[in-house]
Amino acid sequence: MREENNAGAKPAVILLSGGLDSITVLALAQQQGFVCHALSFDYGQRHNAELEAARNIASHYQVAAHKVINLGLSSIGGSALTDAKIDVPTSPQTGIPVTYVPARNTIFLAFALGWAEVLQAHDVFIGVNAVDYSGYPDCRPEFIKAFQDMANLGTKAGVEGHKIQIHTPLISFSKAQIIQQGMALGVDYAATVSCYSADAEGRACGVCDACRLRAAGFAAAGVADPTRYRPH
Template identity: 40%
Template sequence: MKNEKAVVVFSGGQDSTTCLFWAIKNFKEVATVTFDYGQRHSAEIECARKIADELGVLFKVLDMTLINQLSANALTRDDIEVTAEEGELPSTFVPGRNLLFLSFAAVYADAIGSRHLITGVSQTDFSGYPDCRDTFIRSLNVTLNLAMDKQFIIHTPLMWLDKADVWELSDTLGALDFVQEKTLTCYNGIPSTGCGECPACQLRTDGLARYQAKKMAGANT
């Protein structure tokens, strides 16, 4: 893969930034595509832009605000509370988001001569989102290839990793401090360690604590 080009679906968060470092290690040329879908915090897009610029990779924003015209959710509406009730889809679920993002990413990849798409979805820590599951990604990969008569490969480096494992991967890639300090994962739009209270921050913080404990235990053996 080292002599090929890849496109990373990029939000500037922990997961997609870890995937970006993974892509830089594994591909000759890397581009990022970020989506403006009317998310509450435009800081997310600017964070992604700064990271891409700092790492020297191509950055492109696509307008997907039509999603905001069709559904109401906590990621695009500040009057909807972030909730995650057991047995129900989280209020942060944006219907069709990954389906549309990956489809448009494939169109963009085709335009720049790439057959590799990289996304940070995870079935282990998928937060109840059905479009983060392995079965969905595999199905979409087949559909994209049939629809466009191409041979795309969707890479999901984080699919079977929990948040502690994702931190470990970023550390292995020499990017743990970068990811910790320069990404934006918080649902309240606060970079780095975030607000510490929303589900995204809690997942991130808990994962880091578990990885640091594992790393310390390993150092003491």
């Protein structure tokens, strides 16, 4: 990984989960000339396969730095992704599903905001999507706008006139459009893990909400699905 920013290039913090959306955002930010600092979270999720994918992606893209922050959201639970007593659904749900992690994007963006201030970066990228998604309230444009308003009210950078911009380049894209965008950027989606219940080798279950949305996206984009599925 690069240790120093490129002269004259702008630093940015990229939230990197290791999934399909976040790798696309990283590729987009690099194409736009940002020096990317990737931020991932070990928040007590069911598996580490996505984090391992994030590490490999960060290395492949030679980001300036990659931090993995331990949060331990499993200590409060409340989500099928952080509480072993709640099963991950294997069929479509109505309303906000049990895979919603309470306040997750608020927490993630708060850490990204703090690191951006330290880096004197004015740009934070997150791969939220409000089209083909699971209905999480913290993926909506209204939430992002509210967070950005708060960020510029509650930071030294914002108060001193160095406004921080939260970039959501995929927010109005379908999964198929995201995949097509990524393919145009040369993204290797085989390197990503999206499954809520991936095994230790990163193989997907094929039946959770994330797997269904991902598979439908590849089908609609007319792109062969590179996901590794575990045998059933």
